[in-house]
Amino acid sequence: MAPPENTGVSNAAQAPQPSRFDPKFTQHVLDTMGPNVEPRNRQVLSAFIRHLHDFSREVELTIDEWMAGVHFVNELGRVYAESNKTRNESHRISDILGLETLVDEIAHKIISDTGSDPTSSAILGPFWSPHAPFRENGGTIIQNPNPTGRVCLMHGIISDLVTGKPIPGAVFDIWQASSNGKYDFQDPDNQTPNNLRGKFRADENGKYWFYCYHPTAYSLPRDGPSHQLLQMMDRHPMRPAHIHIMVSWSLIVSRRPALEANVAPAQVTHPEYKGCTTQLYPKDDPWLSTDTVFAVKDDLVVDFKPLQGDDKAELELDYNVILAPKDYKGKVF
Template sequence: MNAHEKGYFTEENSVEVVTGRNANASSERLKQVMEVITRKLHEAVKELEPTQDEWMEAIQFLTRTGHMCNEWRQEFILLSDVLGVSMLVDAINHRKPSGASESTVLGPFHVADAPELPMGANICLDRKGEDMVIGGRILDTEGRPIADAVIDVWQANDEGFYDVQQKGIQPDFNLRGVFRTGEDGRYWFRAVKPKFYPIPDDGPVGQLLGSLGRHPYRPAHLHYIIRADGYETLTTHIFDPHDPYIHSDTVFGVKESLLAEFELTNDAVRARQYGFEDRFWEVRHDFVLARVGQLRS
């Protein structure tokens, strides 16, 4: 017996025996990852003491999850999302210096190569929904404006659907656009008030949520990716704090710093200035970017 083979498998030495077989792994990182996963998994099994039928049901759940995946649906990402793992990985990889805007998950509906638009453009191409104007500044952690920052924005419509979910119903690139700041770091654009929506819940992850007594909804939000030379790219959302699901986002994406007040404005003069016919929603939110290499808190 080689030194790393650790003898015969027993309930007591299960972790040592299994991880010992990995001594010749192709990389130290892989060996470390498998040692931790094996240890935690064996600890869970020993604590729960599942029956054979329960373990087989777990295997079948993972099998059904895999069968649900295809080129446009990734059920395992949904599983990671609803267990909070996606947000935990995001948090670990995007620790920020004090004062910098927090990140959150990208989501599955980003589309590359959205059109770059003039500042103030209306990204709602079908003009359906409640009018909204969004604005603010892109700043560094010292409060200075960042010029030439590129802001990629996208959102769901007033029914909770993205354009890619409603091909032939919504125009291509509806509620998407790219903007570039000037010397003052300011941005603004027009859109419509987004609505909460469910993640896909017709598969095993949705069934799991139902069994746990959880809903599948995400609160209303707008997505942002903000890039600027010399600064870390920020992928984030802003959320409506009055949304009915703001405290129970099914993917745990809400952070207190990302709440932005959605104010209903009844000002006919300002409405006409924006090209709106009636009352409109107004949102102001600044984003603060961290410099590349800036010390993280």
Template structure:
């Protein structure tokens, strides 16, 4: 590399190239295998391109190789020194949208009711790791697949843009509440390079049912994570390795609210922006 490379680029790309070469030497990579890899990389971007850039296959590949979860761990794992841990992070995944609208507490993210959707009142408090105080004005961004396992932009026949997406602001008591669906397990797409790779590894393409959330506030470290029903059969073998113990939750039957049959109470703990804690 030339003298004008930044120190970080020199470190990162140098390490990447070294590991790539070590890998090839270690397994004595054949020309056919290398060529298969080249075709694979082209196919990944081709799916992205031909989907109108809505299907982020490179993101998905890095997820099934466990890379996003690892990077997430490196970036976010805080072991607190107070006995209370902040809410664990989990991967963003390829379906977050910057365009989700703000909605009022008590509202619903269900724009397009789905046949088997089980409506759930989700609510909780966002609080400060250090003081335990509630955090008013935090943005609680939620997105989820519909009862057919598809997100809005995968399913234009049944869903309008921003169906099952929304941003809520916590009130004076740090509370948020809204209606959503009990989540549904789904398979990653089975017609592209990521599924080919899973098949080569004899792995299934299932993600456990989950709700994505991203909770942010200017004074706190944001938390992007996912919540999983405790009875989901795919928790142990999540194809993208994103399940953590404190993210497994209990949906409970709800009485006395004609709008929903289930309830989920989930509290989020954020660490202050400058909190160091112990990094993993």
């Protein structure tokens, strides 16, 4: 038998290749943290620095590329400041990179052990406002009608995940863009504040109902740093049509702080239930599979149906919301 061909590969353990870069540098940076760093801050910042250094070594980041990144971050701040803090490009960047959706999943994923799941969450986005007024069930959020808008009667029941019973008094907060694809504060020539916004309190049977528009797809702004990043990745800026809802939620962070500096944060709460912030999407929207912020989930795709016998609306959407009790943990993995 002929001897095996010499491949030059030994069966012995291979000696590790020496690093092209200082293998002790990252640890040195981490070791400079002082002893009084909060444990969670130490955990997050240490992981961030390690991944940032590993990323830089992996792609062998050039000085020009690093400086381009520095200028990009500076531009995010400039746009925010010059817009009087109404245009949050940093928030938008985290959306188009999928970060907000990932953080939302980490924060809110609950797998039920009862056979049904609570309503899925989705990203809040930058357009929520604490100013939305309470309106009566059966009312409308359409304050400035658009001739191209298709009016919809939206209704449903808010119920308990564990018992299946309705939740009287739960608050349903809704906001949406008009049929021109713009939210109220983006479109002051055509919309007054709180157009297409409102809060509704479920009745004694857990029911809510009101009039809104069939949602319209729209583009993220086609200028600024976020659009430049989309172009670099050869991606479109479109969001599928959607309606934002927030049910039984307590939010202490004010969006658009320059406009709301003197407004107390909204306290939309139910003492016994976890809140749900989410978005609903028409099933026939062409952008569902490529939503530029990756927020679409299968159970949030809904069917708007023709409505007969109501002279106020041509469509209806029946959508029930299931909330988990605050102490509900779900399955443990």
